[in-house]
Amino acid sequence: MREITTCSRRNFVRGAALGAAGLAAVGLTACAQPAAKDSMADAGEGAAPELAPADETWETDVLVIGLGASGLQAALGAAAQGVGVLAVDQAPDMVGTTNITTSGYLCVGDKLQMAQPYHYEVREVFDKLNEYSNYCFNTQVLKAILDASSRSSNNLIDAGLPVKVVELPERKELTGPTLGQICGHAYDCKGQERADIFQAALDKAGVDSRYGVTAEQLVFDGDEIVGVRCTQDGKAVDVNAKAICLCTGGFLGNEDMVAQYFAGSRVVPMGNPACKGAGITMALSAKGQMGKAFSLSSNEYGGANFDASPMFAFRPGSGSNEALRLVLLGSIIVDSQGNRFVSEEIANKEAMHCAEPFIRAKTYYTVVDQDFIDYVKSKPLGETMGDGRMKKMFADVMIETLDDDLEAALAEGWVAKGDTIAELAAAYDLPDLESTIETYNGYCETGVDEQFYNAPEFLHKVATPPFYIVQSFPAGWLTLGGVKCDASCQVVDADNKPVEKLFIAGADADLFCAPYIAGGSANGFAQASGLIAGESAAALAKVS
Ligand SMILES: Cc1cc2nc3c(=O)[nH]c(=O)nc-3n(C[C@H](O)[C@H](O)[C@H](O)COP(=O)(O)OP(=O)(O)OC[C@H]3O[C@@H](n4cnc5c(N)ncnc54)[C@H](O)[C@@H]3O)c2cc1C
Incomplete structure (x- = not known):
């Protein structure tokens, strides 16, 4: 390794010398410790504090x-x-x-x-x-x-x-x-x-x-x-x-x-x-x-919650709670008032690039019924995940632990279960949820999403109890x-x-x-x- 030898003359003449033993310990030649300097990092309006x-x-x-x-x-x-x-x-x-x-x-x-x-x-x-x-x-x-x-x-x-x-x-x-x-x-x-x-x-x-x-x-x-x-x-x-x-x-x-x-x-x-x-x-x-x-490069594997263990959905075999996966599989997504705010189809297909609506929403919820649970359990995840890389990675992966994972999530408090939509709305204080689901179910019946133009295969009626609601937060690999x-x-x-x-x-x-x-x-x-x-x-x- 190259020895670091550069010494600033200004620091040398102003500094108080470090002992030779201390210098040897860090592998440096004779450089001096600089005098105490100002740090502007914490500077308020007055004088900068001295380090x-x-x-x-x-x-x-x-x-x-x-x-x-x-x-x-x-x-x-x-x-x-x-x-x-x-x-x-x-x-x-x-x-x-x-x-x-x-x-x-x-x-x-x-x-x-x-x-x-x-x-x-x-x-x-x-x-x-x-x-x-x-x-x-x-x-x-x-x-x-x-x-x-x-x-x-x-x-x-x-x-x-x-x-x-x-x-x-x-x-x-x-x-x-x-x-x-x-x-x-x-x-x-x-x-x-x-x-x-x-x-x-x-x-x-x-x-x-x-x-x-x-x-x-x-x-x-x-x-x-x-x-x-x-x-x-x-x-x-x-x-x-x-x-x-x-x-x-x-x-x-x-x-x-x-x-x-x-x-x-x-x-x-x-x-x-x-x-x-x-x-x-x-x-x-x-x-x-x-x-x-x-912005964020966001989670293409599913949703995330601070109370979930582990906190976000990830690769097959990584111990993810599969209930977090539900967030991006195409069922209805609502905000903290209970209103739809994003095309579920786009969120499904562009999970990694679709951070903005979720950041704006801050906290969001996916509502599914028992039919949807049975539907996603019946086929490999690759068929319901939308991102091209995910489709390949999950091509043969069945969502086998979903029932147990939902129970674990209920215990952790980021999933609620009910026999009525009103119960779900009450669990997370979502005043518009019931009317939103009613309108959305109408789109599912006609096959026409008049609000966000989801293709018919992304319209999953929420009608068969028990119902589940999954709370999620944006998740990202890094801040951009x-x-x-x-x-x-x-x-x-x-x-x-x-x-x-x-x-x-x-x-x-x-x-x-x-x-x-x-x-x-x-x-x-x-x-x-x-x-x-x-x-x-x-x-x-x-x-x-
Ligand atoms: C698991 C994972 C997978 C990812 N996969 C991809 C991918 O496939 N493609 C892609 O484009 N992006 C991916 N990302 C995003 C990834 O963060 C960026 O691609 C890239 O690492 C960013 O580079 P960076 O140098 O800005 O930061 P980083 O690579 O995060 O490096 C920052 C380093 O600074 C160190 N550090 C932080 N604070 C201090 C401090 N005060 N003092 C000293 N050291 C400090 C950290 O320990 C860290 O090692 C992934 C991120 C993660 C976490």
Whole structure:
């Protein structure tokens, strides 16, 4: 591993020296602890509070915070420019980082795709994404990401990561939802095997990666960012850096931030609970500007509830409570007044891309009768699930535990059962439920959904008791939407002026449109933006 030797003269002359033993313990040459600095992170209107002196100080050229999809690429990208790179993650080791369990990523024009008989140009994908998002992307960032996505994918392939390319025997039309499948790669290993490959790539590149290190806040000297206050094993560690890449994976693990940016909603976190918005909070403390588009890559496997155990529906054999699956199988869905608010057919078919109506509803309910229960139990789930990937994954899976799971859900309080719709309405205080069901049952009889135009096969009359109502909340893999940046992934302020030394990538950055439109783009954009951020940070560090 490369030794970190860069010392800031200013810090050295102003700092109180760490003992030689302390320096040796962290493998550093003689750098001094900086003087106590101002933290603007908690600054109110008065003077910024002073940070207590750190127990240790580390020095580096580029500091990468977070070693998930974006941080890995940031570290590799910076190291390839020949600067010293220190990358930290709060996880105890690489296996604990988020990107060890992900399924796949979107990229354009990497070496695997170029070897196919058909491949797509950046321009085609750029045009489609813009068209499908109604031009909601930050165009300069989107273009930079798509350009970089072949290099970020090649980084993983060159590191020996097994990935499956989508084989294209014929050219297919690109659409928003299919783009991820057409330009996507599936990771072909996970867990320890994937972690070992990522770690070997970092080691080979000379990145000093340290785990169990949690970044807490930026450290300032006056208005200048000089580093980041971290904690490790209860010690306060200041990491001084010439440039910093914020790659902490968004804010799905932070209920307050979710409520703030998702219009008061609650979202069941399916991702890494450690992603609490640390990178975003740090960027905002340096006057970075939050973007305006927020969404989710939402649960394509079914519903979710904070009181359910486990909290969300997931893969076959994962111990999911199958009652959560009912939410996306095509029966009536209502909001907290008991009114329909979404086409159940669209929710069924576009589960991963259909987060917006559910975020707006905050809490929602599926109502089924005994006939519907018998119907979904009578056939493989693949026949009732709508998402193409789910249809394949659940092609032979029968929903065998549903009766027991409903009982468990009743005990946990997120399902109610009754012989009348009035009983269900009373259970969750849904004043309009009875009239909604009456109207909906009328649509089922005529086969014409006058409200949301569901096809007849998505109209399931609610008439045969006992009736069940399943309460659910939006659930997501990651938050989409973060701090604004320019095409070099440098954080910008409210006037779009770059914030000195700060780069941002992945779910911390404002890269995405809302809603989420292309499967695999979360991971692909995180990787490519990370690579750009790392390279940009290294370029700055070289001239600092
Ligand atoms: C199980 C799962 C499967 C997924 N599958 C896919 C998929 O197939 N395709 C897809 O496009 N997306 C998928 N996603 C979404 C996924 O989150 C993104 O693709 C991608 O990981 C986002 O990259 P990122 O770098 O922004 O954040 P992450 O990969 O989440 O990395 C952030 C890292 O920062 C660390 N961290 C957070 N706070 C701190 C702190 N204060 N100090 C130090 N370290 C910190 C975390 O431990 C984490 O390792 C999946 C998510 C999950 C949870």
